[in-house]
Amino acid sequence: QVQLVESGGGVVRPGKSLRLSCAVSGFTSGSGLTFSDYAMHWVRQAPGKGLEWVATIPDDESDEYYVDSVKGRFTISRDNSKNTLYLQMNSLRTEDTAVYYCARDLGLHGGVFDYWGQGTLVTVSS
Amino acid sequence: EIVLTQSPATLSLSPGEKATLSCRASQSLSNYYLAWYQQIPGQSPRLLIYGASSRATGIPDRFSGSGSGTDFTLTINRLEPEDFGVYYCQHYESPPLSFGGGTKVE
Numbered sequence: 001q002v003q004l005v006e007s008g009g010g011v012v013r014p015g016k017s018l019r020l021s022c023a024v025s026g027f028t029s030g031s032g033l034t035f036s037d038y039a040m041h042w043v044r045q046a047p048g049k050g051l052e053w054v055a056t057i058p059d060d061e062s063d064e065y066y067v068d069s070v071k072g073r074f075t076i077s078r079d080n081s082k083n084t085l086y087l088q089m090n091s092l093r094t095e096d097t098a099v100y101y102c103a104r105d106l107g108l109h110g111g112v113f114d115y116w117g118q119g120t121l122v123t124v125s126s
Numbered sequence: 127e128i129v130l131t132q133s134p135a136t137l138s139l140s141p142g143e144k145a146t147l148s149c150r151a152s153q154s155l156s157n158y159y160l161a162w163y164q165q166i167p168g169q170s171p172r173l174l175i176y177g178a179s180s181r182a183t184g185i186p187d188r189f190s191g192s193g194s195g196t197d198f199t200l201t202i203n204r205l206e207p208e209d210f211g212v213y214y215c216q217h218y219e220s221p222p223l224s225f226g227g228g229t230k231v232e
Contacts, residue, residue, distance in 0.1 A: 043171075050212075050214065050225055050226075050227050050228045051163070051165075051171060051214055051216075051225040051228075052224075052225065053216075053222065053223040053224060053225065056221065056223070065221040065222070066222075067222050068222065101170060101171070106173070106176060106182075108176070108177070109157065109159060109218060110218065111159070111216075111217075111218025111221075111223050112161050112173065112176045112216075112218055113161075113163070113171070113173060113216075114173050114176075114182060114183075116170040116171055116172070117170065118170055119170060
């Protein structure tokens with residue numbers, strides 16, 4: 001079955017960096033498609049708050065898309081040979097504190113999140 | 127940037143009742159690019175509906191979506207105990223993607 005497992009969260013001081021990883025498996029079950037065939041996303045949720053889309057990387061890595069609040073500070077990337085998605089977070093701010101989820105794209109128009117990981121908590125605090 | 131407004135913020139119902147959740151977009155969504163997610167406390171979100179009305183794999187038929195343009199609705203017929211949680215709508219017209227603020231069904 002499809003599994004997404006995030007890691008790399010923790011407590012970090014403002015201005016510092018952190019890199020999140022999302023290891024995926026089971027994408028080929030029944031479909032013949034692999035990790036490299038899917039766009040991938042990061043979505044975050046601040047404590048007690050709603051969901052916020054953070055970033056998207058297409059299957060062909062042709063572009064990257066970000067919410068305005070992280071542009072220039074966060075970088076989404078992927079390693080298809082390792083079935084892993086990344087989020088490099090630099091110049092972290094207290095308002096970046098959240099649970100970060102990776103999510104797979106459903107694969108239609110793009111932008112529908114059909115499988116989610118369990119999330120990893122990032123706490124930015126002095 | 128498209129802003130999604132969900133109402134009501136909280137819906138207080140009993141098992142067996144019908145829930146009607148609303149999502150209004152600040153501009154018209156072409157091709158019904160609207161999805162709904164369920165989040166149970168302590169769990170990751172789960173995709174329920176995409177394309178405004180298509181149920182995701184494994185979603186019971188008591189969940190249905192409707193609407194077009196700027197006004198969308200998620201209906202849950204005959205609430206089950208496991209349906210209580212927070213529901214979010216989300217547009218995927220084009221980046222930046224965004225979610226509504228959520229409706230808590232309690």
